[in-house]
Amino acid sequence: MKKIKVSTSKLYDSMEKRGITFNNHTKQQAIIIMEHTNYYYKLSSFRKNFEKNKAGKYINCDFENLIDLATIDMHVRNYLLQMSLSIEHFIKTEISRLITVSKIENGYDIVYEYEQRYTDYFDATMDKFEMTRYQKDMLKKRGQDLPIWVLMEHMDYSALCKLVTLYYFKYNKVLSLEKAHNLMISSRYIRNACAHNSTFILEWFNHSHMIKNNPSGIKSTIIDLELIQYRKYAKVNDMVATFILLKSYASEGTIQHFYTSGKDLLKRWKNYHTYENIPKIKKMYDILEKLVDFLEK
Known part of the structure; x- marks a missing residue:
């Protein structure tokens, strides 16, 4: 089943829901990075190097780490x-x-x-x-x-x-x-x-x-x-x-x-x-x- 294309803003929200923190970036800064410096698919893939807690959220994974x-x-x-x-x-x-x-x-x-x-x-x-x-x-x-x-x-x-x-x-x-x-x-x-x-x-x-x-x-x-x-x-x-x-x-x-x-x-x-x-x-x-x-x- 094909997934529906979503905006970079919603991709940001999805990362937050997965436990990825943004301690050093505002939402707007993160969006600019994902649209002009590095794209979401590649950046988010590095999250797989981090462990998850029992709730299924990533531990110690900040956007800056990615x-x-x-x-x-x-x-x-x-x-x-x-x-x-x-x-x-x-x-x-x-x-x-x-x-x-x-x-x-x-x-x-x-x-x-x-x-x-x-x-x-x-x-x-x-x-x-x-x-x-x-x-x-x-x-x-x-x-x-x-x-x-x-x-x-x-x-x-x-x-x-x-x-x-x-x-x-x-x-x-x-x-x-x-x-x-x-x-x-x-x-x-x-x-x-x-x-x-x-x-x-x-x-x-x-x-x-x-x-x-x-x-x-x-x-x-x-x-x-x-x-x-x-x-x-x-x-x-x-x-x-x-x-x-x-x-x-x-x-x-x-x-x-x-x-x-x-x-x-x-x-x-x-x-x-x-x-x-x-x-x-x-x-x-x-x-x-x-x-x-x-x-x-």
Whole structure:
């Protein structure tokens, strides 16, 4: 059944009825924020991180908290997206290195194999290549006879996952691509969620968002980080995979950059509110802190 559209004023009233307080904002100020700075659906979603009392109303949830969490969420998404892009770059670098030093691969045959094995991904990559605004000269110069180095420039994360799989098995599970093969699919979910601006610091511990088994090579890290109780939660699994990939493939300078910027992010998380008395938010902070510290080990 479709819900009736309501005004921002009534959305404010609905939040009040749910126990959300407005200790630092008048109704008019809150309405202006929801109409011009951030929209109701995203702001109100962060309320799910707060507990409810027996009457079904949220505890210790103020409108200011929702605004703060929305800002923190933006910083977390930007941080993880930049990390994902770096992982993508360094995995492409490793594939390029492997093919360059290979005495068997010429850089063209692997493209043909990829097209035959993963036709849909190849076609999608070529479609993007043909429609690109700034790099059409790369295609015009080479026509359909493309080397893998050029094709990789236009592969999205999913297409790159397939290339890793192809190369990994073609050469009897090449060791340097093992972690990429095992963990890129998990990392892809983080990359896509952040790239599509999805609310991120939400539903980390929802039992409907759980996985049956962790991918190979991730459990030992989860144990080392003392996150074993969270290992079946999808977002936690995917974040651990992302941090492992960065630490496995990125340069020392890049890893140090994400360690430093991660520390800055954690500092911003606690800049206005500690959320020590909000269990879900505190657990999310603690997990991210352990992952950032993992980059320094």
